[in-house]
Amino acid sequence: MNDLHGDRATWRFDGETVLIRYHTGAFKNAMLKELGRCSVPVSAISAAEFDVFAGKRKRWALRLRLREKADPYAAVGAMLNARSQPFVLVGPASTELVAEYLAEQLHFAAQQADPPGGAPPVLATRLVPPLPLHIQTSEGTAAFDGSTVRLIWAGSEASSRKKKAHRREFALADITGVEWVPEDDWGNGHIRINTADATEEEITKPKHDLSCLMTKDGKQVARGLMMAATITAYLWAGKRPELD
Numbered sequence: 001m002n003d004l005h006g007d008r009a010t011w012r013f014d015g016e017t018v019l020i021r022y023h024t025g026a027f028k029n030a031m032l033k034e035l036g037r038c039s040v041p042v043s044a045i046s047a048a049e050f051d052v053f054a055g056k057r058k059r060w061a062l063r064l065r066l067r068e069k070a071d072p073y074a075a076v077g078a079m080l081n082a083r084s085q086p087f088v089l090v091g092p093a094s095t096e097l098v099a100e101y102l103a104e105q106l107h108f109a110a111q112q113a114d115p116p117g118g119a120p121p122v123l124a125t126r127l128v129p130p131l132p133l134h135i136q137t138s139e140g141t142a143a144f145d146g147s148t149v150r151l152i153w154a155g156s157e158a159s160s161r162k163k164k165a166h167r168r169e170f171a172l173a174d175i176t177g178v179e180w181v182p183e184d185d186w187g188n189g190h191i192r193i194n195t196a197d198a199t200e201e202e203i204t205k206p207k208h209d210l211s212c213l214m215t216k217d218g219k220q221v222a223r224g225l226m227m228a229a230t231i232t233a234y235l236w237a238g239k240r241p242e243l244d
Helices: 030-035 072-076 095-113 121-126 160-165 218-238
Strands: 007-015 017-022 038-039 043-052 059-066 088-092 133-136 141-144 148-152 167-171 173-180 191-196 212-214
Touching: 007 095, 017 030, 030 218, 038 121, 059 072, 059 095, 072 173, 072 218, 088 095, 121 218, 167 173, 167 212, 173 218, 191 218, 212 218
Parallel strands: none
Antiparallel strands: 007 017, 017 038, 043 059, 059 088, 133 141, 141 148, 148 167, 173 191, 191 212
């Protein structure tokens, strides 16, 4: 099938996988630019929804609904705005018939691929950036190699407490989840690594929390989301090691 072009990406379906290439122009969404591209296997898709919107300009929207524990972005990014949704494509009326046909093909293929018990959690690792993943913010850096998350506070905006601690490591086996907050009342965001042995005394403001890395502008927030989603995907996969 030919490429389907939309306002944020180009999709191609080969019968088994949807290859998504996100647009990287100057005014495109920061999160999707950070992601760049991904391949969505049919077995990760539960449905393909198609809608047409009438207004000053008639538009269509094609949305992939992924199976349980297949979409790490939705799991950590409940606050994602519509333009940041990685598995939604919006386009003009001129390509409505092509988009609707693709939606029908995707929906049919997803039903045929219906895996017992839902999609294997390991599929989520195909939707996140390759490892090792490293991000940098004004407070410091975070790195993930598949087994360990490392936070290093060496940036100009790191608090004295964090600079004194300098770094902290978290084994994937000890992590229970990752929080992503795009913005607080002061315009700052953060990611927080949660562990089973965390105590209430350790949970303080993100600026001083040794489980957090702060993010500030759009690019940093997007990088934080990439990291949170990637760790989440590997957490899911780790619960089913026989699938690795």
